[in-house]
Amino acid sequence: MFRVTDKPINLQELVDYVIDPEAGAIATFIGTTRNNNEGRKVIALDYEAYGEMAEKELARIGADAAQNWPICRMAILHRLGPVQIGEASVAIAVSSAHRDAAFAASRFAIEEIKKTVPIWKKEVYEGGEVWIGSQTGQPLPQR
Amino acid sequence: MKIRVKFFAILRERAGCGAVEKELADGSTVADLWRELQKDYAKLDVPGIRMLYAVNQNYVGVDQQLKDQDEVVFIPPVSGG
Numbered sequence: 001m002f003r004v005t006d007k008p009i010n011l012q013e014l015v016d017y018v019i020d021p022e023a024g025a026i027a028t029f030i031g032t033t034r035n036n037n038e039g040r041k042v043i044a045l046d047y048e049a050y051g052e053m054a055e056k057e058l059a060r061i062g063a064d065a066a067q068n069w070p071i072c073r074m075a076i077l078h079r080l081g082p083v084q085i086g087e088a089s090v091a092i093a094v095s096s097a098h099r100d101a102a103f104a105a106s107r108f109a110i111e112e113i114k115k116t117v118p119i120w121k122k123e124v125y126e127g128g129e130v131w132i133g134s135q136t137g138q139p140l141p142q143r
Numbered sequence: 144m145k146i147r148v149k150f151f152a153i154l155r156e157r158a159g160c161g162a163v164e165k166e167l168a169d170g171s172t173v174a175d176l177w178r179e180l181q182k183d184y185a186k187l188d189v190p191g192i193r194m195l196y197a198v199n200q201n202y203v204g205v206d207q208q209l210k211d212q213d214e215v216v217f218i219p220p221v222s223g224g
Contacts, residue, residue: 031224047223048152050216053200054223078223090224110224118197118216119223120152131153133220 001075002058004049004119009079014093020072023095027102029110031090033083037132040125047080047089050118054078057117061109065094068108069101076109078119089121144169144211146176153219157186167209173198174205176215194218 001017011028018026033045062074072095083089092109096102113119121132146165150158163183167176173196181188195218196203209215 048155049223050149050151050197050200050218053197053216056200113224114222116202116221117223118151118218118221120219121222122152131219132222133152 001077002055002062003076004051004054004058004078004080006079006081009077009088009091011088011091011093014075014077014091017075018073018093018095020095022097023072023102024097025099025102026093026095027099027106028094029090029092029106030088031110032088033085035085037123037125040123040127042085043124043126044085045083045089046122046124046129047078047083048120048122049078049080051080053118058113061112061117064112065105065108069096069105071096071101071105074105074109076113078113078117080119082124144171144209144213146171146209147212147214148176148180149214149216151216151219153189153192154187154217157189158184159186171209172205173203173207173209173215176209177205177217189219192219194220 035042058076074094076092078090092106094102094105123130146167149162155161197216198213
């Protein structure tokens with residue numbers, strides 16, 4: 001399951017999706033909105049996506065994870081629109097027979113999400129708002 | 144040829160819209176399209192920005208040749224997660 005949604009994230013939905021009789025481990029990751037960034041007091045984050053391509057890239061990350069580690073099932077859900085302090089913006093769940101693969105694949109997934117998925121966050125802070133993203137850009141994804 | 148362009152995030156704000164259809168000469172590239180769009184949208188260029196380019200939801204190089212009905216998105220630095 002590789003989706004974007006405008007509804008609040010329910011982690012149990014992802015966990016239920018990756019449960020597998022062959023799995024002895026399920027690893028999960030949740031990204032949440034933090035109340036501070038670079039000295040600014042953050043009020044909320046607002047996420048925007050090139051939706052169809054974002055889901056395609058999330059699925060590509062899932063396929064790459066499955067190629068690199070012996071995982072059973074994987075789910076990634078990214079929320080769009082405003083995400084308040086402490087709320088989940090992204091959730092990952094992955095199952096595998098043994099825990100090494102689940103930990104490694106979930107780590108890989110969040111790192112990749114931050115590099116190539118066409119989703120952008122606007123930080124609303126006390127005093128203004130700013131699009132987050134390194135202005136030096138990032139290298140072309142290798143395939 | 145008719146090219147469909149979508150704008151997101153900072154580019155959407157600077158263009159003032161989320162999508163536009165553009166007529167381009169056959170054989171035009173992504174780079175040509177970007178140059179043409181500067182003429183339509185004075186504030187579109189963000190100095191120093193390094194973008195990625197997507198045609199029909201695949202990342203491509205800036206010299207990619209376009210075809211009729213291609214969907215092109217100029218992707219500013221991403222910040223999902």
